[in-house]
Amino acid sequence: MMLLKSFSLRCFTPFLFFVLTGTALVGRVEAEELKIEAKLIWGTDDEKSTDPGHKPVDEPLAKELRKIFKWKNYFEINRQNGVVPNRGSKQFQMSKQCTIEITELEGPKVEVKLIGEGKPVNKTTKALSRGEFFTLGGESKNGCAWFVVVTQQQ
């Protein structure tokens, strides 16, 4: 019985410490680095891209884009994968003219900055969840459109 009491006393303090520490950490586990995939997409009514190297985007994304926009076909121009560090930033160069900078923020949220020809154009701050398409887009002068689709990878 004495041994049991002694054991419970010895274990009590570290046990309580671990419980308190674990509980305190519960609210902190959300902070993490983000695995990001960014695609530069070209929207057009043409059946084929001007560059034969450009492949049509995968069908689920194309379907989502067709639901919203007027263009019939969507071609993937470039794809970048990278890791945005916790509370840090990373730039993804999508083309010579287009760069996006993603910053992981408290919340968890992301800040996506669109940089066109070296100049900041737009900054969007929002929560980004897995499976969600965060799309930046604009119309180009030839009646086509560009899109940068950002997704968080598993």
Added chain:
Amino acid sequence: MNRDLELKLQAYVDGELPQREAQSLAAWIAEDKEARALLAELKMAKAVLAGNEPELSVPESREFYWSKISREIHRLESAETRPGAGLWFSWQKYLAPLAGVALVVLLALGAFNIYNARVRDNDARHLAEIENLSEQMGAFSFRSSENMFVVWVYDKATDEAVEPELIDDLIIQ
């Protein structure tokens, strides 16, 4: 006979009184019958005890045996001089149930915290803060479905006049 005289008689029997006091006490005993009776009784008890006192031997040496006693005395004295220690030991029996209650409370708080964070995140998913960093460019956002959030960027010089219609022009749904 009072208590002091009885103790003096005991001291007299044990030979612990100074000689002068022993002599005066002997004179008093000779005159007092009750004192004589008590003296005889004390002497008899002393003789009985002296003849029948058991002699015990310990396996350890005398010094080692005394050191054990000394350590025990020291331990008890130090325990008495620490009032906080007594309080701590009296709380021991409550520690186990208190730990259990604390654990349940902490788990409940943790679960509540996680639930709140999920609700908050779900609400936050639909909110976005958009800032135009270029004077020439404008932007608006919309959510087309649960999984598609769009920020549409346009050139103010060419599109501003038709901005209200832009969505209709762009969006076929």
